[in-house]
Amino acid sequence: MTALLLSFGVIFVAELGDKSQLMAMTYALRYRWWVVILAITAATTAVHAVSVFFGHFLGMSLPTDLLSVLAGLAMLVFGLWTLYGDRLDDEEQNRASRAGASVFLAVMSAFFLAELGDKTMLATITIATDHDWLGVWIGSTIGMVAADALAIAVGGFLGKHLPERIISIGAAVLFFGFAAWLTATGLVGASMPLVAATISAAVVISGVGAFLIARDRRSAAQADLPTPSVP
Template sequence: MNGFLAALAISFGVIFVAELGDKSQLMALTFATRFRAAPVLIGITAATALVHLVSVGIGYGLGAALPTAWISLLAGLAFVAFGAWTLRGDRLTEEEKGRAERTSGSVILAVGGAFFLAELGDKTMLATITLATQHGWFGTWIGSTVGMVAADALAILVGRLLGRRLPERVIRYGAAALFFVFGIVLSIDALIELL
């Protein structure tokens, strides 16, 4: 598999899993109960593309500046931390829930703005930075953006069709387990390279 396709596939998978049960997925569900799905999805896509473009820029710059074994070790430790963060779970604050429920202006701009602000410093942004240190920036950007939008589209679809969330506990434990596995494998590979 060439570098672009590997970056695309890995980034899609990691970010899709990271987004399951995340607060922005809960925001997508909340917006979808009030507005049509298409403008909500357009706003999510625009905000995600912008945040992840910034993320891959940061990650690509770090990857060029730091030795790869140390980057792998830091990435592994970051993924273990993401696993712990995922186990802790995310909840919408009352302010975030209120913002999602009372938005009346342009739906695309409102959703995009809310998602952009919610994603700054979020685990999906940090995971995208980490992935970009290891893989090509373009494949990572496309894969992470599509992975997040797919997970949020799933929340919109499930929210609209079923009117309730997926079993949050099962999703949270599964996503955390995947982060732990990725983190341990990356850390072991880095330690072998360093020793």
């Protein structure tokens, strides 16, 4: 119980104002809140299981720099994906609020990658080295989910009062911000090959995303053109 309460308090406070809260709010703007909270719970349970395993049983740390870079590239993909999905959101009623396996997996994978190497994971590893692993696992998971639930409530409220296009653009901007944040954090003091590989990957992802978005916009514009009448 001591390990549970300690890990809950530490992780809850550490999560306040963290990028994960902003991510949770961003997803809550576009998808059903219960899908987001379930995906966060699944991702958090997995990440903190890894944290407890490394901290309590191995006393080791993870290559956080590389994990942060991978998470940053994933956020870049999600930002482009958000912009790409804009047209479908306008055409299909309530598409953003539909629950499906793809949404759950997308949110879960985003949080899983973002939390690998994050300060909450490092805090969990540290606590697990000297406390009961099960209590740390449960407490840290509940603490993070509780903190992110606050952000989800804010995101759900905003989602009811903002136009869909504003939500899409705002969500994409936030994802690009997460991408820059995570990537920059991972590249501090990194080797030149890692820096070059990261820049190359970012350029390729951005190029492919821009091409797909432009093609989608052209197709949408052509579809909106009036059909000439046949005499």
